[in-house]
Amino acid sequence: MLLYRDDIIPQLHGEHGMANGTITAAKGFLAAGIASGVKVSGKPDLGLVYCPQGATAAAMFTTNNVVAASVKVCKQHIRTSRIFAAVVNSGNANACTGTTGLAAAKVMCAKVGKELELKPEQVLIASTGIIGHKLPIKKVTDGIAMAAAALSNSAKAGLDFAKAIMTTDNRPKQAIRKVTIAGVEITLAGTVKGAGMIAPNMATTICMITTDAAIKRKMLGRAFKAAIGASLNRLTVDGHQSTNDTAMILASGAAENRTISKPGAAFNAFSAVLLDLTTDLAKQMALDAEGATRMFTVEVVGASSKPQAFKAARVVADYDLVKCAIHGADPNWGRIICAVGSCGVRFHPDKLTCKIGGVIVFRGGRPTSFDRARVRKIMTQKEHTIWIDLGMGKAKDFCYGCDLSREYITINADYHT
Amino acid sequence: MLLYRDDIIPQLHGEHGMANGTITAAKGFLAAGIASGVKVSGKPDLGLVYCPQGATAAAMFTTNNVVAASVKVCKQHIRTSRIFAAVVNSGNANACTGTTGLAAAKVMCAKVGKELELKPEQVLIASTGIIGHKLPIKKVTDGIAMAAAALSNSAKAGLDFAKAIMTTDNRPKQAIRKVTIAGVEITLAGTVKGAGMIAPNMATTICMITTDAAIKRKMLGRAFKAAIGASLNRLTVDGHQSTNDTAMILASGAAENRTISKPGAAFNAFSAVLLDLTTDLAKQMALDAEGATRMFTVEVVGASSKPQAFKAARVVADYDLVKCAIHGADPNWGRIICAVGSCGVRFHPDKLTCKIGGVIVFRGGRPTSFDRARVRKIMTQKEHTIWIDLGMGKAKDFCYGCDLSREYITINADYHT
Numbered sequence: 077m078l079l080y081r082d083d084i085i086p087q088l089h090g091e092h093g094m095a096n097g098t099i100t101a102a103k104g105f106l107a108a109g110i111a112s113g114v115k116v117s118g119k120p121d122l123g124l125v126y127c128p129q130g131a132t133a134a135a136m137f138t139t140n141n142v143v144a145a146s147v148k149v150c151k152q153h154i155r156t157s158r159i160f161a162a163v164v165n166s167g168n169a170n171a172c173t174g175t176t177g178l179a180a181a182k183v184m185c186a187k188v189g190k191e192l193e194l195k196p197e198q199v200l201i202a203s204t205g206i207i208g209h210k211l212p213i214k215k216v217t218d219g220i221a222m223a224a225a226a227l228s229n230s231a232k233a234g235l236d237f238a239k240a241i242m243t244t245d246n247r248p249k250q251a252i253r254k255v256t257i258a259g260v261e262i263t264l265a266g267t268v269k270g271a272g273m274i275a276p277n278m279a280t281t282i283c284m285i286t287t288d289a290a291i292k293r294k295m296l297g298r299a300f301k302a303a304i305g306a307s308l309n310r311l312t313v314d315g316h317q318s319t320n321d322t323a324m325i326l327a328s329g330a331a332e333n334r335t336i337s338k339p340g341a342a343f344n345a346f347s348a349v350l351l352d353l354t355t356d357l358a359k360q361m362a363l364d365a366e367g368a369t370r371m372f373t374v375e376v377v378g379a380s381s382k383p384q385a386f387k388a389a390r391v392v393a394d395y396d397l398v399k400c401a402i403h404g405a406d407p408n409w410g411r412i413i414c415a416v417g418s419c420g421v422r423f424h425p426d427k428l429t430c431k432i433g434g435v436i437v438f439r440g441g442r443p444t445s446f447d448r449a450r451v452r453k454i455m456t457q458k459e460h461t462i463w464i465d466l467g468m469g470k471a472k473d474f475c476y477g478c479d480l481s482r483e484y485i486t487i488n489a490d491y492h493t
Numbered sequence: 494m495l496l497y498r499d500d501i502i503p504q505l506h507g508e509h510g511m512a513n514g515t516i517t518a519a520k521g522f523l524a525a526g527i528a529s530g531v532k533v534s535g536k537p538d539l540g541l542v543y544c545p546q547g548a549t550a551a552a553m554f555t556t557n558n559v560v561a562a563s564v565k566v567c568k569q570h571i572r573t574s575r576i577f578a579a580v581v582n583s584g585n586a587n588a589c590t591g592t593t594g595l596a597a598a599k600v601m602c603a604k605v606g607k608e609l610e611l612k613p614e615q616v617l618i619a620s621t622g623i624i625g626h627k628l629p630i631k632k633v634t635d636g637i638a639m640a641a642a643a644l645s646n647s648a649k650a651g652l653d654f655a656k657a658i659m660t661t662d663n664r665p666k667q668a669i670r671k672v673t674i675a676g677v678e679i680t681l682a683g684t685v686k687g688a689g690m691i692a693p694n695m696a697t698t699i700c701m702i703t704t705d706a707a708i709k710r711k712m713l714g715r716a717f718k719a720a721i722g723a724s725l726n727r728l729t730v731d732g733h734q735s736t737n738d739t740a741m742i743l744a745s746g747a748a749e750n751r752t753i754s755k756p757g758a759a760f761n762a763f764s765a766v767l768l769d770l771t772t773d774l775a776k777q778m779a780l781d782a783e784g785a786t787r788m789f790t791v792e793v794v795g796a797s798s799k800p801q802a803f804k805a806a807r808v809v810a811d812y813d814l815v816k817c818a819i820h821g822a823d824p825n826w827g828r829i830i831c832a833v834g835s836c837g838v839r840f841h842p843d844k845l846t847c848k849i850g851g852v853i854v855f856r857g858g859r860p861t862s863f864d865r866a867r868v869r870k871i872m873t874q875k876e877h878t879i880w881i882d883l884g885m886g887k888a889k890d891f892c893y894g895c896d897l898s899r900e901y902i903t904i905n906a907d908y909h910t
Contacts (some may be wrong), residue, residue: 142834142842172830172842174859207827208860319831396813396897397905404906410624413589414736417559425559425589442591443625480813481906482899488814489821489898 097252098234102263103288104129104328107233108226109240112219114205114212115167121205122216123164123240124223125284126192130158131326134297135200136304138321144171145181146203150322153185153197157293162200162324163188163223164241164282165216166269171207171319180211187217191224202282202322204243204269238267241282244487245270246364251356255349257342260333262289264353268308270361283308283323283357289346290329291336299347300325307354311362311476312393325350362476363458367484371459372402377472378465384421385466385473391419392462393477403479405455407448409437412462427467433460514669515651519680520705521546521745524650525643526657529636531622531629532584538622539633540581540657541640542701543609547575548743551714552617553721555738561588562598563620567739570602570614574710579617579741580605580640581658581699582633583686588624588736597628604634608641619699619739621660621686655684658699661904662687663781668773672766674759677750679706681770685725687778700725700740700774706763707746708753716764717742724771728779728893729810742767779893780875784901788876789819794889795882801838802883802890808836809879810894820896822872824865826854829879844884850877 100107106126115121135154137147153159163184170177181203185196203211227233238248252265266285283304291299304323329335336342362371374392379385392398395415401408409430416423426441433454437446454460517524523543532538552571554564570576580601587594598620602613620628644650655665669682683702700721708716721740746752753759779788791809796802809815812832818825826847833840843858850871854863871877 140831140834141838141840142830172827172855172859174857207831208855319834396901400902400905403902406906410589413559414557414624417557417736421558423558438589438625440591442589479906480902482902484813485817485820485897485899485902488817489823489896 096231096234097250097265098231099125099237099265099267099284099286100229100231100234101252101265102286102328104131104330105286105326106227106229107237108223108228109233109236109238110219110222110226112165112222113215114165114219120236120240121165121167122219122223123237124188124220124227125162125237125286125326126227127160127326127328129328129330130160131328132291132293132296133159133200133324133326134293134300135322135324136301138319140319142172142319144169144203144207144320145173145177146170146201147320147322148178149181149185150201153200156197158198159200159326160194160198161188161192162202162284162326163220164202164284166241166243167205168203168209168211169205169207169320170203170211173208173210176210180213183213184216184220187220188224191221200324202320202324204241204282204320207319237284241267241269241284243269244366249357249360249364251353251360253349253353255345257333257345260331262287262331262333262346264289264350266353266357268357268361270364281308281321281323281361285325285353287325287327288329288331289327289336290331290333291327291346295336295338295343296325296327299343299350302347303351303354306351307358308361310474311358312390358476359459362478365478366487367481368478369403369481370457371476371478373459373461373474373476375461375463375472375474376466377463378467378469379471379473380422380469382471382473385471386475387419388416388421388464388466389473389475391415392464393475396480399477399480402455403481405452407432407437407446407451407455409443412464413438416464421466423466423468429465429467431463513648513651514667514682515648516542516654516682516684516701516703517646517648517651518669518682519703519745521548521747522703522743523644523646524654525640525645526653526655527636527639527643529582529639530632531582531636537653537657538582538584539636539640540654541605541637541644542579542654542703542743543644544577544743544745546745546747547577548745549708549710549713550576550617550741550743551710551717552739552741553718555736557736559589559736561586561620561624561737562590562594563587563618564737564739565595566598566602567618570617573614575615576617576743577611577615578605578609579619579701579743580637581619581701583658583660584622585620585626585628586622586624586737587620587628590625590627593627597630600630601633601637604637605641608638617741619737619741621658621699621737624736654701658684658686658701660686661783666774666777666781668770668777670766670770672762674750674762677748679704679748679750679763681706681767683770683774685774685778687781698725698738698740698778702742702770704742704744705746705748706744706753707748707750708744708763712753712755712760713742713744716760716767719764720768720771723768724775725778727891728775729807775893776876779895782895783904784898785895786820786898787874788893788895790876790878790891790893792878792880792889792891793883794880795884795886796888796890797839797886799888799890802888803892804836805833805838805881805883806890806892808832809881810892813897816894816897819872820898822869824849824854824863824868824872826860829881830855833881838883840883840885846882846884848880
């Protein structure tokens with residue numbers, strides 16, 4: 077298990093000399109992660125974040141028409157002006173569980189409230205795991221008590237939380253950023269669980285971001301929506317959102333910067349570093365997607381509108397034949413062009429240009445005589461870019477994707493319940 | 494290699510006592526299939542159909558924005574009132590080949606015309622195979638001469654044609670139907686090449702139907718559009734059409750029935766049997782899709798409109814997680830509900846009902862306590878149905894799909910050019 081990625085360790089040795097790359101690195105937060113027994117494996121399955129001074133908060137949810145009980149409850153609680161805690165359970169998605177499930181989600185928030193002396197609506201909630209199974213509520217409430225007792229601002233506690241939200245993830249996924257705004261150092265930290273499935277179920281993404289920035293709720297919401305929109309919402313693994321997807325950010329204000337209350341330089345600096353953080357998390361998700369061995373970015377430029385650019389980028393990132401070709405490091409421009417052609421986006425083939433890893437492979441309606449060995453080598457890297465100029469206008473957008481491997485099939489076909 | 498499927502052999506022993514399950518079974522048609530050398534394997538790669546008396550014809554093409562030279566030329570020639578021949582080459586798609594490719598497609602039709610004393614525009618054309626590679630036109634024109642010399646109405650000649658249009662298909666796919674309309678027996682026969690890819694390329698579907706029915710061009714077009722729309726266009730393997738997809742029907746009139754010239758009983762009978770034939774071919778394609786071990790039908794009822802029903806059916810048939818679950822014979826209702834929920838189709842989860850192989854697995858917002866072993870057994874069959882009632886209205890539609898296996902990845906990732 078990695079505590080944090082090697083390349084970000086240098087950032088972590090700040091003034092306190094302690095390396096903490098977890099969500100407790102932001103001042104004002106305690107966390108815990110424990111095993112409640114919901115997961116039969118006995119692995120950690122319940123995480124708790126606590127902000128004693130209270131935090132401004134923002135959240136984004138799945139757009140699936142079928143949503144889990146936790147999403148229904150969290151959508152209500154996020155309206156509360158100050159949030160003090162968030163609870164996440166894994167191993168059971170509490171989705172398609174009817175009124176019993178909804179009651180269970182409310183009981184979870186009430187139990188957190190009881191342990192930490194909060195109102196239930198001051199607690200956010202997310203669930204991930206098997207759907208259609210009744211949540212073993214006694215195990216969960218006992219687990220919440222255990223987690224409340226274990227709360228700490230240590231790096232271990234933050235890592236425990238990151239582990240507790242995992243399902244089929246191979247490793248905890250964490251990132252941290254520091255930025256100085258008007259002379260005050262602000263920390264942003266986050267963890268995400270990736271597109272893993274537990275039969276008989278589906279991908280669920282849970283993302284938890286903490287920051288010690290002081291920022292008004294409205295501005296936090298705006299920055300978070302933009303950051304998630306350009307990172308987690310630009311990542312496609314199977315092409316669809318689940319019933320449980322939830323991303324949250326809590327801002328404690330403990331950095332004591334001048335509160336960011338309107339657009340301007342401070343807001344822009346905060347927004348940029350938040351996007352950098354969520355992009356890091358999105359890329360970690362892509363690389364840890366089920367069966368994935370590498371990720372890629374599809375950049376589309378020259379589109380007649382931004383939605384057209386995104387549509388073209390997404391169809392390429394979702395196209396199984398492209399994902400297979402990338403798995404095989406095969407510079408298969410034909411599948412890329414075919415994908416773009418199939419999605420209804422306006423362009424003329426003779427004006428389309430396509431690059432793989434910076435090398436032009438298609439231009440003027442036909443392939444170039446590119447160096448296949450060179451492009452293949454680029455494609456064997458952990459990450460590369462497919463760049464497409466539609467030659468229609470000035471709009472651009474992008475999408476992240478990952479390769480499709482036999483392992484994906486193994487995970488999703490062979491592991492029965 | 495199968496000459497024809499076992500279950501249709503009994504139909505073939507007609508008045509002549511000869512079993513012919515190929516496109517030459519319809520009176521008035523000769524066919525041939527030869528190896529021109531375009532395929533480096535030396536396998537058959539050029540097919541020719543000839544109707545000496547001329548035929549009314551209809552065709553449908555890919556909706557991809559990027560189309561092959563053959564599609565451009567065929568779209569012009571299909572306007573000709575009587576068609577006498579059709580040429581199909583495999584091994585080279587002649588797509589993304591610029592003006593040289595367009596000229597080559599025209600040369601192919603001209604060569605057929607020269608051999609059979611026809612005008613080029615009386616010849617239809619289709620190509621399938623590698624894209625972005627220049628067509629070796631000398632080999633192709635020499636091949637056309639060989640095919641013209643080999644034309645025959647024998648079953649072997651029909652089978653040769655079916656083999657010549659194959660790419661990564663495991664077997665030739667053929668079907669035949671006979672129907673008596675106003676006392677006259679009419680034959681419809683067809684062959685199709687499936688969703689096979691040759692690296693660095695894409696799926697291409699080529700479908701050739703012959704019939705000895707006498708039917709006006711307009712009515713033939715109408716029946717064909719409806720039949721293909723409800724069969725080949727209801728099949729999804731990777732979710733997208735290629736640059737080369739072409740389906741054609743030629744009607745010789747040699748059965749000497751009273752010409753079908755308007756809607757009515759005769760037209761309806763013809764349309765029904767044509768749909769039955771193309772459905773047979775579509776199902777053969779699904780079962781012979783790359784890596785597929787079984788197929789399934791997604792039936793959606795209770796939708797608020799037919800497009801909504803189709804959208805829901807298609808998203809389920811295209812959803813990789815559903816395809817993996819079917820590969821593993823896992824009655825994974827969660828992935829099905831999640832797919833439907835993700836596609837933007839209007840429904841309320843509490844009103845949705847889902848059956849797998851006739852067994853209700855989900856109703857009233859939650860799973861039923863169904864017999865998993867029984868459903869799993871149904872799912873191991875060659876074909877089963879996922880039935881979804883959205884509970885919103887009276888519209889319905891359907892889609893065919895196939896499972897997703899490791900073999901698909903192997904075919905599409907590991908076989909480089």
